[in-house]
Amino acid sequence: MSIVVQNISKSFKTVQALQEVSFEVKEGELFGLIGPDGAGKTTLFRILTTLLLPQNGQAFVAGFDVKEEYKSIRNCVGYMPGRFSLYQDLTVEENLTFFATTFGTTIEENYDLIKDIYVQIEPFKNRRAKDLSGGMKQKLALCCALIHAPKVLFLDEPTTGVDPVSRKEFWEMLKRLKQQNITILVSTPYMDEASLCDRIAFIQNGKIFKIDSPQNIIRDFQPKIYEVKSDDMYQLLSDLKQIPDTKSTFSFGESIHYINEKTEFTKEKLQTYLNEKAHKNLDIQLIQATIEDVFMNAD
C-alpha cells in the first residue's frame, strides 16, 4: 500500500473538516478524490503531505507515518496544491531549477520523467510564471512536482478553472505517469474526470461515502434514469418537478435526467404525463447513470 489513511479527523474552530476518513491507495494506482469545494479535500492533502497534523487517526505515505516521519515523506512525495504554487517572478526554467535544487537533484538527472510535459512549455522557458496561460501553468507546476522523481504524487484540483482542451491533455499526462508506477492521488470537482481514475472516493462534508472503481459505482446504481428532451427545456424542468414522487430532476446540457422514487414508474407513464403538457419534439430515453448522476443522487 502506498497510502494508508485510518480514521483521520480534523476540525478548525467550529468546522469539522474531516470526520473519520479511511481509505487505502495501492502502489501505481490513480486514485480520485471526488467532491465539491469545501468537502475537505485540501485538508486531507495537507495532512498527507505533512503540512498539517490530524487530530485523530493515523496515516502512512510510502510506508512512513505522517506524524513521526514527516521528513522522509517530504523527500519522496510531489505535491501540487490547488492554488498556483510557483514563484510568479521566476521564469519557467528558474522555477524548475529551484525545485530541483531544493530536493538536491538536477533537471538533467530526472529529465526523462518530465520530458513529455516539459517540451510543451520549453519554448516559453524564459517567460515568467505569472505571464503563463492557465494550461501552461498547470504543466509547469506538474513538472516542478515531479522533478525529484517522487513515489507518490498529490494533485489538489489540478484542473479547476482549466479549459476542456488543457484538461484533456492533463489527464493524458497522468495516464503516462501511471505507467512509470507513480502512485497518484488526485482531487477534482469535475465528475467526468472521475471515470478516468482506477478507483474513486466520493467526499462531501468531511466524510467519504463511497469508494470503488468508476465502473462498479455506475453498475451498482439502482434507480432508473430517464433522459428527457423537448423544445422548451425551461418548461420541461418545471413540469418534471411537478410529477408525484419525483426523486430528482437534473439538467445535463441539452437534456434533463429524471428519476422517480417509485419502482413501478415507467417510461410510458412519463410519456403520457408529458404529452398532456403538450411538449413539442419530446424525447425520452432510459439511460445508464454517469458518475455525476450517482454523486448527485447519493443520500
Place this chain on the structure above:
Amino acid sequence: MEQENIIQVNELTKKFGDFVAVKGISFEVKKGEIFGFLGANGAGKTTAMKMLIGISKPTSGMAIVAGLNVAQSANEVKKNIGYMSQKFSLYDDLTIKENIRFFGGIYGLKPKTIQEKTIDLIQRLELEKVADERVGQLPLGWKQKLAFSVALLHEPKIVFLDEPTGGVDPVTRRQFWEMIDEEAHNGTTIFVTTHYMDEAEYCNRVSIMVDGKIEALDTPKKLKEQFKVSSMNDVFLKLARNIE
C-alpha cells in the same frame, strides 16, 4: 420580430505592447439572451470582458453596452450592468447582510430599498440562519448564489458572469443555472463564461474565442451541426485543440 441588441461589438481590439490579446472581434447580444462566451485559457476572454464592463479601454474598435459606448461612458456602463466572477465577488470579512448593504450602497440604492431587498434576498436564498455570519464561512456554492443575487441588486439590464460555477458542487451548479434561467426569463441579459461544456448547452447562443478571435458563434445546436459532433465539448475540442 427582430429583438433589440443590448450589446454591439465592432472590431474590438486590445493590445498590450506588441501582444494583441483581442484581435478585432465583432458580435451582438440580444436583449434577454443567455450568451455563452467560451474560449481556452489565455484566448482573450477576460480581456474582452473587461472592455465590455468599462474597466479596460479598447485600443481600437467599438463596443456599445446597454446603449452606451464603453470607451466614452465607462462609468455610465457600470451603473447598467451587474458583474460577478469566481475570483472576486463578495467581501469575505463582511457578513451576508453587510455585503448586501455595501453593494447596495455602491450601486446607489436608497437605504430603504436596500433594507427591503436584503430581507427579500435572504428569504429567497434561505439564508436566514446565517445572515449575520461572515461570507468567508459559507460554502462556495452558497457564496456564488449570493454573489449572483447581489450583482442583480440594482436591477441591471445585463449581468456579466465570469466562470461563476468553477469548483462548485454539481447540485448547486444546477441550482445556479436555474437562477440564471429565471433571471433571463425576466428579461435580464446574461453574458457568461464557463469551462463546463454542459453549461454551454444552456445558452441561447455561444461564441468560442481562440487566440484573440471569435472562431465560431451560433446556437449550441447549430454549432454541433456545423462541426458534425454530438456535444459542445467536442465542438470546443475541435476548435481549440493544439492552440496555446
